[in-house]
Amino acid sequence: MSQPAEKPAAVEPVLLRRDSNGIATLTLNRPAQRNSLSEALMAALSDELKLIAEDKTVRVVVIAANGPAFSAGHDLKEMTARRQDEDRGRRYYQNIMRQCSALMQSIVRLPKPVIARVHGIATAAGCQLVASCDLAIAAEGTRFATPGVNIGLFCSTPMVALSRNLSRKHAMEMLLLGEMIDAARAAEFGLINKVVPADQLDSAVLDFAGKIASKSALTVSIGKEAFYEQLEKGLAEAYDYASDAMVKNMLARDAEEGIGAFIEKRDPKWEDR
Known part of the structure; x- marks a missing residue:
């Protein structure tokens, strides 16, 4: 068998x-x-x-x-x-x-x-x-x-x-x-x-x-991309690029919320946008 x-x-x-x-x-x-x-x-x-x-x-x-x-x-x-x-x-x-x-x-x-x-x-x-x-x-x-x-x-x-x-x-x-x-x-x-x-x-x-x-995912994403992008640029170009990244970030909802929460002494509520 x-x-x-x-x-x-x-x-x-x-x-x-x-x-x-x-x-x-x-x-x-x-x-x-x-x-x-x-x-x-x-x-x-x-x-x-x-x-x-x-x-x-x-x-x-x-x-x-x-x-x-x-x-x-x-x-x-x-x-x-x-x-x-x-x-x-x-x-x-x-x-x-x-x-x-x-x-x-x-x-x-x-x-x-x-x-x-x-x-x-x-x-x-x-x-x-x-x-x-x-x-x-x-x-x-x-x-x-x-x-x-x-x-x-x-x-x-x-x-x-x-x-x-x-x-x-x-x-x-x-x-x-x-x-x-x-x-x-x-x-x-x-x-x-x-x-x-x-x-x-x-x-x-x-x-x-x-x-x-615990951070805003959008903010972290913007920051990580900007970090590596500016590394490959000359000093003046890096500052121009980083300035544009900060403007983009400043206009995001989470930056408005985070800054408001800091001023009002409360925890921010992230929406990742």
């Missing part, structure tokens, strides 16, 4: 989402691969961010990770396998780099703040992911690196995010030495905002996220 066929094991999703009190937590879920950024994981993260961009119930995003590491960067095994392609992987590598670059830019352009909840290690494109987020909080013991130079593959795309967060000397130190730095040093460099004991990581992230979620 033949035995019934075993049901195939359920495939775990590479990305998990949980929403609570206006905070969407996206959790990288490839713990056995140290949450390396595979094609599938980057696609899932990009798709979820697109949905969140239009979701008015979400006011803040947290990017977290399951397992012992935040993210070890690109999936090098996945990438190396494509060297067998007729073009030695050229087209595939071009697509992967475009996909990763688009993902990082989508975080910057998302009209809601994004907080990285970091633990374990964040290396190469994983470090790039941390640098691309608006804020980052790390547990004590977390280590960061852009170690590509050690394996003959300079971290050129992570360099874009690093060089927009760190001083030039600190960015080049990480890129040229390829060595791990601890969380305290990462905070000194400006890569992360805060270092906390591991058992306080969730509460520290929730504290940041909760405070942001």
Whole structure:
């Protein structure tokens, strides 16, 4: 008598989402691969961010990770396998780099703040992911690196995010030495905002996220967009742009309400318009 066929094991999703009190937590879920950024994981993260961009119930995003590491960067095994392609992987590598670059830019352009909840290690494109987020909080013991130079593959795309967060000397130190730095040093460099004991990581992230979620979503959206736009402009052009942003903001209902509440010494009632 033949035995019934075993049901195939359920495939775990590479990305998990949980929403609570206006905070969407996206959790990288490839713990056995140290949450390396595979094609599938980057696609899932990009798709979820697109949905969140239009979701008015979400006011803040947290990017977290399951397992012992935040993210070890690109999936090098996945990438190396494509060297067998007729073009030695050229087209595939071009697509992967475009996909990763688009993902990082989508975080910057998302009209809601994004907080990285970091633990374990964040290396190469994983470090790039941390640098691309608006804020980052790390547990004590977390280590960061852009170690590509050690394996003959300079971290050129992570360099874009690093060089927009760190001083030039600190960015080049990480890129040229390829060595791990601890969380305290990462905070000194400006890569992360805060270092906390591991058992306080969730509460520290929730504290940041909760405070942001209590603000006018429209005001925060205007401010985040203006912050990144003015960074790329010359001084005079940046002031012109920021002045226009403030006029737009001043004419919004929430600015009128917030200023009125301040003058009248009461709590504002946001309508996000």
